[in-house]
Amino acid sequence: MNQFSFTKMHGLGNSYIYVNMFEETIPESLLSLLAVKVSNVNTGIGADGMILICPSKVAPVKMRIFNSDGSEGKNCGNGLRCVAKYVYEHGIVNDRSFFIETLSGLVKAEVEVENGAVTNVTIDMGKPRLKRSEIPMVGPEAERVVAEPFEVDGQLYEITAVSMGNPHVIFYVDDINQAAVTSLGPIVEKDKRFPEGVNVEFVEVVNDHELHFRVWERGSGVTQACGTGACAAVVASVLNGKTARNKETIVHLAGGDLTITWTDEGNVRMTGPAETICTGVYYY
Numbered sequence: 332m333n334q335f336s337f338t339k340m341h342g343l344g345n346s347y348i349y350v351n352m353f354e355e356t357i358p359e360s361l362l363s364l365l366a367v368k369v370s371n372v373n374t375g376i377g378a379d380g381m382i383l384i385c386p387s388k389v390a391p392v393k394m395r396i397f398n399s400d401g402s403e404g405k406n407c408g409n410g411l412r413c414v415a416k417y418v419y420e421h422g423i424v425n426d427r428s429f430f431i432e433t434l435s436g437l438v439k440a441e442v443e444v445e446n447g448a449v450t451n452v453t454i455d456m457g458k459p460r461l462k463r464s465e466i467p468m469v470g471p472e473a474e475r476v477v478a479e480p481f482e483v484d485g486q487l488y489e490i491t492a493v494s495m496g497n498p499h500v501i502f503y504v505d506d507i508n509q510a511a512v513t514s515l516g517p518i519v520e521k522d523k524r525f526p527e528g529v530n531v532e533f534v535e536v537v538n539d540h541e542l543h544f545r546v547w548e549r550g551s552g553v554t555q556a557c558g559t560g561a562c563a564a565v566v567a568s569v570l571n572g573k574t575a576r577n578k579e580t581i582v583h584l585a586g587g588d589l590t591i592t593w594t595d596e597g598n599v600r601m602t603g604p605a606e607t608i609c610t611g612v613y614y615y
């Protein structure tokens with residue numbers, strides 16, 4: 332019987348099973364299957380996926396994220412805040428500001444600490460990728476996708492697409508409580524116009540610095556929060572003239588609020604909480 336120690340953590344209810352790969356060894360060939368198994372609420376631990384906290388050659392730590400369907404994502408905003416909390420509190424880093432390597436590049440974390448515990452984390456998520464080829468989305472490579480007509484099952488919508496290292500498509504709605512998250516989300520997630528699939532976000536604009544937000548995540552379905560998705564929603568809202576550039580925007584997600592700014596320098600900064608739920612040993 333094999334086993335590994337884990338820590339379950341969440342960012343605004345978007346929970347993952349975190350494994351410290353500085354101390355654990357798991358065969359690469361089993362990672363995808365184990366992400367599915369540990370995520371199962373009945374036969375596993377229960378979470379939106381699994382996140383590995385790994386050594387890196389270019390930063391103090393590398394984050395790898397697996398969705399609950401076993402697919403590996405390239406970035407995870409809520410995951411980054413939890414990884415930052417974990418590595419600071421476990422002495423893997425000693426500074427309050429440090430880089431984290433992801434599959435979509437380096438990001439910079441800044442932790443707020445009270446009595447030795449990380450209470451809040453800011454991640455500089457870097458620059459959004461806006462060209463179709465970078466989302467990726469089919470069509471002319473250098474084009475942006477802003478307020479573009481998009482037909483699904485004979486119904487015409489308007490979309491904006493943004494990558495934060497992972498793909499996001501944003502639908503604006505008049506009432507977030509009526510958003511078609513579970514009906515439209517799974518269809519668009521697998522739409523062929525997004526060759527790598529896509530995270531599907533629904534946004535209601537409150538004012539030029541406040542959004543309501545719901546999400547159907549690629550590989551995990553409905554989650555309480557999506558950090559990269561909230562960043563993409565703020566970028567899309569600036570591009571559509573609905574929120575202000577370089578102004579702190581409050582994004583109300585199902586699990587709580589994030590403060591996000593798309594700065595004039597071009598980077599997206601995200602601030603929010605990260606919580607530890609429990610630790611344990613998983614047998615497989």
Ligand SMILES: N[C@H](CCC[C@H](N)C(=O)O)C(=O)O
Pocket residue numbers: 345396398403404405406407408409410497498530548549550551554556557558559560
């Ligand atoms: N489902 C995403 C990965 C998790 C992102 C989300 N949980 C976040 O906090 O950014 C994807 O496949 O791109």
